[in-house]
Amino acid sequence: MSDWRSHYHNEDEEDQDDAEDNEEEFKFIGRDSLIFLIDASECMFEVDNETDISPFDLTLQCVHKVYTSKIISSDRDLLAVVFFGTQKHKNSVDFKHIYVLHDLDTPGAKRVLELDGYQGEKGNKMFKEDLGHSRDISVGEALWACSNLFSDVKLKLSHKRIMLFTNDDDPHANDSSKARMARTKASDLRETGILLDLLNLRRSGGFDTSRFYRDIVSQSADEDVGMQFKESAKLDDLLRKVWAKDFKKRAVTRLNLKLGEGVELSVGVYNLIHSARKPAAVRLYRETNEPIKTKTRWFNGETGSLLLPSDTKKAQVHGQRQIVLEKEETEELKRFDNPSLVLIGFKPLSLLKKHHHIRPSQFIYPEEEFITGSTTLFSALLTKCLEKEVYAICRYTPRRNTPPRFVAMVPQREQLDDQEMQTMPSGFHLTFLPFADDIRKVSFPKSAQAERDQIEKMKRVVQKLRFKYRPESFENPVIQKHFRNLEALALDLNEPEEMEDVTLSKDDVIDERLGQLAEEFMSLVYPPDYNPDTKGPQKRRPYEPGGGGEKKVKVEVPAEEEIRKLVRNGSLGKLTVPVLKEVCRQYGLKGSKKQELLDAISAHLSAH
16 A cells, blocks of 8 residues: 555644553654755746746745745744755855755745745846856755755754755766766665655656656655656646645554454554644743743642642542542543554444544554554455445544544545545544434424425536535635735735635526526525515514613522522532522622532531
């Protein structure tokens, strides 16, 4: 199975407060680093006849998008831009025709504006004047200069990657020594953990990777580097390849899938999608503009002394008795089983209904490095489930302090697009199954039934308006506007980039698809004089003395003797919160939550 994990960015969305550190969870320490190695020879500046844009401008637009995205989402990542094939040179090794425009550092507005200055016809002329072009290219020396950029960084780096943009499939056709040097240096990069990816751009005559780049680009046993990909001529295609390679693989957890007695395989659990949200606000110190660190301390209300973790305990009142629990006991109450996936059985896929989907699914993929043979066993299980059209039911415990859930392991085939890029990975989706209490029986009010011709006409309307829904095609307009305002502020733009709200319906497209169907349906359902724009008669609101607000519901409070009886029996909690609040109001007590109200009433009646 081809590796898909680098195509998705997975962040753990589970509540970490209730989960203790797990030895089987892996934390990624260090920063991600990425170098854009861009071919600056004259062939990169030739305008494509179909797209009216040169490969060089296409590359700078792609780098611009990555820079701005990193500023918003991953501002701790380190980025660099290196040109090779220039007349002038600037690098730590003093290699000719290699120019380091940006060293490895966090992205910023100044770097984005500097890149924008080299775009377009005017920018290309400025690039030629400032840096120039040269045919004397050495890919090996360019890789050497990139390797030195990684070495010069004093921070700990977790991922090191070089993305090479070019439309020349054989830069050393007439110099075998330089080609041999490039292969040697690429091999050295692989040994030091530096990944080299090729982003091949379209050129006349096609791009044949077998002539040179197949031997130098990083390739592992389970990763198809993209040699079969078509060369890119559009920004969307190029960006899709860049994000597919740059996105980190973050496992929510890693655990064992237990198929039976003594039969286990190791899998990683991933979140393929998660909700997009505005970044959280950061509190800054107004004098230095540095982030403020918040610390919480607990103090004794009577003595004012600082409370240590060992001084605090948790308690709960049951029948006028306070049950005190130690920290270890509360943790033990939450602990059901070690993190694992335990196979229970199989069911036909037809039995899995849409209403069983109660939260976003997770995805599992084998982890060969922990249990040898996991990939083979996982692939065999996936193949058989697809053949027999069944799904597996498992007990899923993601962490020690998390209660187990029943999940359906739904098999998924791999799907590729026209660029041979993976759109859907092969593996199993973990669909969380509802408990019996989660499913409600809703009684719908009886209404007038539609006639047969009305139903048939509506079916035609629905058929005309159907389209293939893809979540990634609909961006959140509020978040996009927020990010565009930040970008305009950071880059000192006159106004933010225009944004199209794709969530709004396209009335002209709907009218074109429906034609006369809409009028025909309305004539069947509504009376001839019906006008949807006119407002119906408004109902008169009854007069309410003292204001127009809602009338407050009167709460019946039990007698004091009855309340005392409930306290003695330990059944005071049967009263509703409004009743308890009214009782507290009569006795002059304070409280908002139900437990606070119960404690206040019990303490008051015990003292009086």
